[in-house]
Amino acid sequence: xxxxxxxxxxxxxxxxxxxxxxxxxxxxxxxxxxxxxxxxxxxxxxxxxxxxxxxxxxxxxxxxxxxxxxxxxxxxxxxxxxxxxxxxxxxxxxxxxxxxxxxxxxxxxxxxxxxxxxxxxxxxxxxxxxxxxxxxxxxxxxxxxxxxxxxxxxxxxxxxxxxxxxxxxxxxxxxxxxxxxxxxxxxxxxxxxxxxxxxxxxxxxxxxxxxxxxxxxxxxxxxxxxxxxxxxxxxxxxxxxxxxx
Amino acid sequence: xxxxxxxxxxxxxxxxxxxxxxxxxxxxxxxxxxxxxxxxxxxxxxxxxxxxxxxxxxxxxxxxxxxxxxxxxxxxxxxxxxxxxxxxxxxxxxxxxxxxxxxxxxxxxxxxxxxxxxxxxxxxxxxxxxxxxxxxxxxxxxxxxxxxxxxxxxxxxxxxxxxxxxxxxxxxxxxxxxxxxxxxxxxxxxxxxxxxxxxxxxxxxxxxxxxxxxxxxxxxxxxxxxxxxxxxxxxxxxxxxxxxxxxxxxxxxxxxxxxxxxxxxxxxxxxxxxxxxxxxxxxxxxxxxxxxxxxxxxxxxxxxxxxxxxxxxxxxxxxxxxxxxxxxxxxxxxxxxxxxxxxxxxxxxxxxxxxxxxxxxxxxxxxxxxxxxxxxxxxxxxxxxxxxxxxxxxxxxxxxxxxxxxxxxxxxxxxxxxxxxxxxxxxxxxxxxxxxxxxxxx
Ligand SMILES: Cc1cc2nc3c(=O)[nH]c(=O)nc-3n(C[C@H](O)[C@H](O)[C@H](O)COP(=O)(O)OP(=O)(O)OC[C@H]3O[C@@H](n4cnc5c(N)ncnc54)[C@H](O)[C@@H]3O)c2cc1C
Ligand SMILES: NC(=O)c1ccc[n+]([C@@H]2O[C@H](COP(=O)([O-])OP(=O)(O)OC[C@H]3O[C@@H](n4cnc5c(N)ncnc54)[C@H](OP(=O)(O)O)[C@@H]3O)[C@@H](O)[C@H]2O)c1
Numbered sequence: 279x280x281x282x283x284x285x286x287x288x289x290x291x292x293x294x295x296x297x298x299x300x301x302x303x304x305x306x307x308x309x310x311x312x313x314x315x316x317x318x319x320x321x322x323x324x325x326x327x328x329x330x331x332x333x334x335x336x337x338x339x340x341x342x343x344x345x346x347x348x349x350x351x352x353x354x355x356x357x358x359x360x361x362x363x364x365x366x367x368x369x370x371x372x373x374x375x376x377x378x379x380x381x382x383x384x385x386x387x388x389x390x391x392x393x394x395x396x397x398x399x400x401x402x403x404x405x406x407x408x409x410x411x412x413x414x415x416x417x418x419x420x421x422x423x424x425x426x427x428x429x430x431x432x433x434x435x436x437x438x439x440x441x442x443x444x445x446x447x448x449x450x451x452x453x454x455x456x457x458x459x460x461x462x463x464x465x466x467x468x469x470x471x472x473x474x475x476x477x478x479x480x481x482x483x484x485x486x487x488x489x490x491x492x493x494x495x496x497x498x499x500x501x502x503x504x505x506x507x508x509x510x511x512x513x514x515x516x517x518x519x520x521x522x523x
Numbered sequence: 524x525x526x527x528x529x530x531x532x533x534x535x536x537x538x539x540x541x542x543x544x545x546x547x548x549x550x551x552x553x554x555x556x557x558x559x560x561x562x563x564x565x566x567x568x569x570x571x572x573x574x575x576x577x578x579x580x581x582x583x584x585x586x587x588x589x590x591x592x593x594x595x596x597x598x599x600x601x602x603x604x605x606x607x608x609x610x611x612x613x614x615x616x617x618x619x620x621x622x623x624x625x626x627x628x629x630x631x632x633x634x635x636x637x638x639x640x641x642x643x644x645x646x647x648x649x650x651x652x653x654x655x656x657x658x659x660x661x662x663x664x665x666x667x668x669x670x671x672x673x674x675x676x677x678x679x680x681x682x683x684x685x686x687x688x689x690x691x692x693x694x695x696x697x698x699x700x701x702x703x704x705x706x707x708x709x710x711x712x713x714x715x716x717x718x719x720x721x722x723x724x725x726x727x728x729x730x731x732x733x734x735x736x737x738x739x740x741x742x743x744x745x746x747x748x749x750x751x752x753x754x755x756x757x758x759x760x761x762x763x764x765x766x767x768x769x770x771x772x773x774x775x776x777x778x779x780x781x782x783x784x785x786x787x788x789x790x791x792x793x794x795x796x797x798x799x800x801x802x803x804x805x806x807x808x809x810x811x812x813x814x815x816x817x818x819x820x821x822x823x824x825x826x827x828x829x830x831x832x833x834x835x836x837x838x839x840x841x842x843x844x845x846x847x848x849x850x851x852x853x854x855x856x857x858x859x860x861x862x863x864x865x866x867x868x869x870x871x872x873x874x875x876x877x878x879x880x881x882x883x884x885x886x887x888x889x890x891x892x893x894x895x896x897x898x899x900x901x902x903x904x905x906x907x908x909x910x911x912x913x914x915x916x917x918x919x920x921x922x923x924x925x926x927x928x929x930x931x932x933x934x935x936x937x938x939x940x941x942x943x944x945x946x947x948x949x950x951x952x953x954x955x956x957x958x959x960x961x962x963x964x965x
Contacts, residue, residue, distance in 0.1 A: 290547065290587075315548060318590055325591030326615050465547045471526055 281331075281355040283307045285338060285395055286365025288315040290464035291414060293322075294483030295362055300328030302487075304360070307351050308333040311365070331355050338365060339386050341394035348398050357406070360490060361399050363392055363413040366433075368466045374428040381428050388432035393439060400443055404450040410490050411447075412455040413440055417498065420458070420507045423523040437496075444495060453493040457486055460503040530582065533825055534571040535832030536895050536924060539952065541582045549588055549604055549695045552667045553948075556581045561950040562665065564689040566636030567608065569629060571835040572924030573952035574688050575636070580950060583693055585635055591615070592696055599701035600658065605635030605694040617811070621701040622759065624656040628867075630816045635694045640921040641686030641878040643871070645735035645757075645815070651874030652883055654685035656700045664692035665948035674877060683944035686878030688920055690945045690954055708760040709735070709814040711807045715800050719750030719850055723887075726870050729756045735814075741793045742866035742891055745857035749850065752868065753800065757814055774822035781829035781894065789864045796864075818865075828894045834924055836904060837890035839871060839883065840916035848914035849887055852907055856891060859903045865892040879937040882919045890922065901925060920953060931957035 282299050286292045287308035299306060300323050308323075310316040313335035320333050332354030336343055351358065369384040392413065403409030418426055419433030437456055444454035461467060461476045477500050485499035498504040513521075527540040544554040553562060559581035566585060568575055588606035595601075599621045603612065609623060610630040616622070625644040627637065641654040650656075659673040662684055670692070672681035684691045712733075716722055722738055729736045733756035740752040818824055825833070840848040849868075856863065866889065873885040893900050904925050911918065917934035918926045932938060942958070955961050 318548065318592075321592055322590035325594040465545075468545050468547070471528075 279303045279305060280359040281305045281307075281357055282360040282362070283309065283351055283355070283358050285309045285361070285363045286414075287333070288312060288319050289364045289366075290466075290479040291459070291462060291482050291486070292362065292364035293319055294479045295364065295486050296323055296328070297326065298483055298487045299360070300326055303329070305329045305331050305355060307331055307355050309338070309347065309351075310335060311337050338395070339383075339391045341391055344394050344398060348402075358399070358402065358409060360410045361395075361412065362486070362490075363395060363411075366414065366416075366466075367429075369426075369429040369432075371424075371426055371428055384428050385432050385435075388429065389435045389439075392436055396439070396443060400447060400452070403452040404447055407450045407452070409452045410455065410493065411443075411452065412457060412486060412490050414457045414459065414486075415440070417458045417460050417503050417507050421510055421518075425523060453495075455486075455489050455494055456496045457482075457489065458496065458498045458503065458507075460498070460500065460506070527579070530565070530568070530576060531832075532571060532573065532575050533569050534834055534895075534924060535825055535828070535830075536834065537573055537576060537832075537952070539573075539576045539578045541577065541580060543582045543584055545584050545587060546606070547587045550663065553583070553663065553665055553693065554581070556948070561948055562693075562946075563949060563951045564605075564635060564639070564693050566606065566633030566639075567631055569632045569636065570640065571922045572920070573956065574640070574920050574923070576952045577950055578952055585693065586633060588695070589633075594619075596621070599703060600698060601701050602659075602696060602698040603634055604696050605638075606633050608633055609637065613811075616701060617704070617707045620703055620705070622704040622811075623653075624700060624702045625650055625653040626815050628816065629819055630812070631819060634697055634699075636689075638685060638694060638697055639687055639689045641876055641881040641883075642921070643883045645737045645869065647874075647883055648730050648736065648870055648872035649734060649874075651872065652686075652876040652878065652881055653699075654876045654878045654881060655874060657685060657697055657877075658700055659698040660684060661695045661697075662692040663695050664946045669695065680944055682877055682879045683941050684878075685876065686881040687941070687944075688880065688951065688953060690949050690951060692946045692949065704759045706760045706763045707811050708762070708808055709757040709811055710760050711755065711757040711809050711814055712804060713800060713807075714754040714756075714804045715752075715797070715802075716754055717748060717751045719846065719853070722750055722752070722754065722868060723846060725754045729754070730870070730872075732756075734758050736869065738868040739796075740853070740866040740868045740889070741797050742853065742856050742863045743790050743793055743860070744797075745854065749853055749857065750868070751797065752866075753797070760808060762808075773820065775824055775826040778826040779829050781831055793864055828892075831895040831897075833892055833894045834900065834904075835890060835892050835922040836907060837888060837919040837922040838907070838911050838916050839886045839888040839919070840911065840914040841884070841886040842870075844914070846887065848910055848916065849889060851910050852889060855903070855906050855910070861893050861896065861900060861903055863891045863893050866890065879941050880920070880935050882917060882921070884917065886916065888919075890919075923953070926957060928957050928959055 282304045288310040316335050366388045374381040415437045416433040418430040419437045422430050440456045459482050463476045482499045489497040528543050529538045530541050531538045542559045561580045563577035565582045585606035588604040590604045592602040596619050627642045641652045643652050662670045670677050736756045738752050738754045744751045870887050871883045
């Protein structure tokens with residue numbers, strides 16, 4: 279029975295992971311921004327028989343509150359075995375191009391605030407020489423595209439940060455999982471027309487939990503995105519820059 | 524949100540463009556309706572006809588509002604968001620000894636959709652409809668208000684919304700009384716019977732001994748064999764036990780060419796199915812899923828009927844006149860040779876439902892599937908309609924795509940009262956068909 283923390287517990291993907299973890303008997307601590315959604319998710323998990331040891335509604339961009347948050351988690355759970363970072367925002371690319379403040383805001387959410395959480399988690403787990411850290415990045419971080427490069431750059435930076443962290447924590451026996459979903463049918467993509475490329479959050483969650491169990495390094499979910507991104511990464515830049523992507 | 528999406532119902536006869544709003548959380552207000560003329564809630568689209576469709580309207584997809592709100596494992600009172608599916612409920616509650624008070628023939632329907640059609644199950648003769656077990660619902664209307672409705676509070680809106688076909692507002696959550704069970708198994712008995720009279724005899728005898736009764740009928744059999752089939756009855760097993768088996772799942776990946784299901788193949792299927800059981804009577808201790816939801820093991824079985832889709836015709840007629848109406852219907856169906864290999868016969872009891880437009884009423888119900896063969900199929904329905912009307916029966920809106928406005932008024936005499944409670948910004952294809960005066964703008 280692991281002690282698990284979810285940052286972004288009310289994201290569609292986070293909720294499905296929480297259900298699976300609850301089914302395995304994990305003790306949970308839930309962190310999310312919106313108190314009402316958090317309450318709805320907490321009630322759902324409890325009715326399913328989950329052991330929710332605590333929860334906190336907090337805007338995770340406010341890194342200055344992270345230390346207090348970790349203290350609260352410590353006293354509720356008494357340690358962390360598994361942590362999942364599952365929050366983020368799909369930036370409005372066009373608006374970010376016009377306004378640096380907006381771009382910085384997005385980078386703060388999708389990258390900088392995660393670094394703060396990861397620094398805390400890593401130091402704690404490295405000392406205990408135990409734990410699994412899983413973070414939802416994105417296939418969008420594998421290559422910059424004009425339609426989506428602020429989000430892409432934040433996720434790309436996150437992926438590279440995680441590579442380094444994995445390398446550092448390997449010695450301590452702590453595993454770091456980078457999760458790269460393709461399109462997922464969640465509120466984040468509710469404005470997009472759905473097609474066969476969209477996966478359900480339940481499917482992605484299964485991939486995540488399996489990846490954590492097997493102490494994987496990087497996973498694409500669903501798996502076919504590895505092939506798609508392999509092809510996209512191998513297009514020469516001289517050609518790529520001409521494409522309308 | 525201006526993008527239109529083609530949505531079809533379970534029968535796949537109609538494919539209708541809609542704007543779609545995916546509701547991930549129970550909303551405080553309805554989403555803005557820019558170009559769309561009206562709203563209609565949508566669950567899993569397991570209704571066969573046009574009651575879950577609203578051409579060019581804004582569909583309120585509630586499937587992702589699927590959370591438990593509270594479950595009291597002592598009293599069995601369960602409160603859930605309306606988009607939760609019955610399988611999602613059972614997966615959690617059955618291991619705690621609680622079962623849904625009423626289930627339809629598939630567990631892939633939402634709680635909200637089930638309430639809006641006031642569904643019935645194989646236990647109607649003793650339990651009544653699902654509406655009888657709804658303790659409370661919360662309905663969000665276009666005036667921006669949420670109405671708590673129960674048999675004692677906002678009673679009219681409660682009566683209008685149970686079986687209200689999604690027209691009275693969006694059900695946000697519902698509270699129902701679950702039923703205690705000892706195990707997830709059913710003690711099932713199957714009896715092969717060879718005539719309609721025999722069906723009624725077995726049915727009568729089983730009503731006091733079995734909580735669940737239903738018969739599968741060979742709708743192509745005629746003459747002496749008219750109404751022959753398998754009578755299936757069961758009770759929740761008293762022996763405690765749980766299964767975890769998921770069972771084999773197959774899927775119909777693409778729609779079949781229309782000619783595959785023709786009279787010859789269906790006749791062949793029916794004959795094999797009828798004679799499959801060699802013994803006259805057979806008892807089994809089986810998991811609740813194959814007992815209640817046999818078709819759920821074939822994903823997308825509705826594609827079997829090909830690109831033109833199919834109709835279901837479900838009727839109830841009162842017990843009188845020596846069951847002549849049901850005999851007449853079966854005769855007409857057999858004579859028409861319109862392949863229909865899913866035919867179900869069951870008796871309804873007299874437990875009244877709180878729903879004003881509820882379909883079940885004392886009598887016998889027959890549900891038949893017909894591949895859509897255009898005008899000839901519709902002609903057959905006209906013939907059947909005349910029998911139903913004469914017998915003072917009714918058709919089931921959840922399955923219906925062809926009922927006329929005149930018949931609707933006769934079958935559902937409380938429609939006028941009901942109409943006053945329709946949300947002025949809600950409408951559906953079904954409603955505009957049976958109330959041609961109803962405008963799109965409410
Ligand atoms: C194989 C099979 C077997 C069946 N067996 C039975 C049976 O034994 N007995 C029986 O009674 N029925 C049976 N049905 C019919 C089925 O139970 C009903 O059509 C049910 O209502 C479908 O639920 P849904 O979630 O798919 O709703 P939909 O079909 O999507 O919608 C049904 C109605 O509910 C309304 N609605 C949906 N959600 C809400 C909400 N949140 N608030 C307000 N209104 C809402 C819609 O507007 C629509 O009018 C069967 C169907 C199939 C496919
Ligand atoms: N959907 C996709 O196609 C897709 C593809 C690849 C990767 N991802 C990634 O998957 C993760 C989960 O997203 P999702 O698809 O499940 O979408 P989602 O349901 O919209 O979840 C996003 C979550 O992030 C939360 N959040 C945003 N900013 C926050 C902040 N400052 N502090 C705390 N929480 C904040 C949101 O909270 P509120 O509810 O309060 O807004 C929301 O719960 C994200 O990292 C996303 O980038 C998604």
